[in-house]
Amino acid sequence: MSVCSSTRSDGEPTDELESVSWYHYDLTRHATEALLLSNGVDGSFLLRSSQKGPDCFALSVRAKDSVRHFHVRRICGRYSFGFNEFPSLLEFTSHMANQPLLGSESGNLIVLKHPYPREVEEPSIYESVSVHTAVQSGRRHSDLVPTAPALGTKEGYLVKQGAIIKSWKQRWFTLSRNELKYFKDKMFEEPIRTLDLTACSAVQFDYSQERVNCFCLVFPERTFYLCARTGAEADEWIKILRWKLSQIRKGR
Known part of the structure; x- marks a missing residue:
């Protein structure tokens, strides 16, 4: 044989x-x-x-x-x-x-x-x-x-909750490499803030807000609350962000 x-x-x-x-x-x-x-x-x-x-x-x-x-x-x-x-x-x-x-x-x-x-x-x-x-x-x-x-990228509008004043404002988000950036609007070149996903511990749906289609990113110093226009769009963001975290944990 x-x-x-x-x-x-x-x-x-x-x-x-x-x-x-x-x-x-x-x-x-x-x-x-x-x-x-x-x-x-x-x-x-x-x-x-x-x-x-x-x-x-x-x-x-x-x-x-x-x-x-x-x-x-x-x-x-x-x-x-x-x-x-x-x-x-x-x-x-x-x-x-x-x-x-x-x-x-x-x-x-x-x-x-x-x-x-x-x-x-x-x-x-x-x-x-x-x-x-x-x-x-x-x-x-x-x-x-x-x-x-290019792979592993995503961009689009999300509504973000403020850190001190808990108001919601629309921001333009871009995801590339291990960085999630958000801008005042799409035409702005400089981001308001850059989030380093290597420090993010979890990405998950959030049902604690009065708004729908919300999810959150958990960081040591703060949890960021974001909302998409639709549930499908929120799911897309969650999936790609979770995939990014899995690649980071694998050391890639």
Whole structure:
């Protein structure tokens, strides 16, 4: 009986799989959904390990306001995806580049547009980030453009409660790297304050206020209370902020 091993003795993936920039080894299903819904766009996708076994994976794709998961198996170096089987990872990624449509359970088609990289260097000024893009819709593997939008960012208006006078004022918030800044308005260049998320201990919904769609950021010296226009928007902020905190705790 031959043994086909595709993982190292320590359980980590082989070099071939590590070379895929959009393969996320330790990302859970729940974390994947939060990540793609918070940071991704329609068509964002990634490959992750599945709990079904060491040679089982999931291709996760954001489709509008949901995330779909598709099973991928690896047997003796061959990749099984749906009714197709590919002799190598290169063949598999080439297939994804040239056949980017996937049928969901509802019968709709999902287009793979934006690979979500495992590691992205976040510059101090967010414009764009150069990454190795393994797949881009409508292009061959050799023609892929090595650029992708910056990840881990969010901006928008929130209503913030004052520290001393408990009045509520609308402020423009931007999230980049480990900093959450808020400005008097969108057109102002200098922030009123910059919050260092490395000092933040928790982000959670808050129901103690008279307003709805509120959440809070807990810091040693103060808890900041913020409100979004909708519950969905508040949820997006909470998800991306919690993801940031999880990355900080992992030391990334």
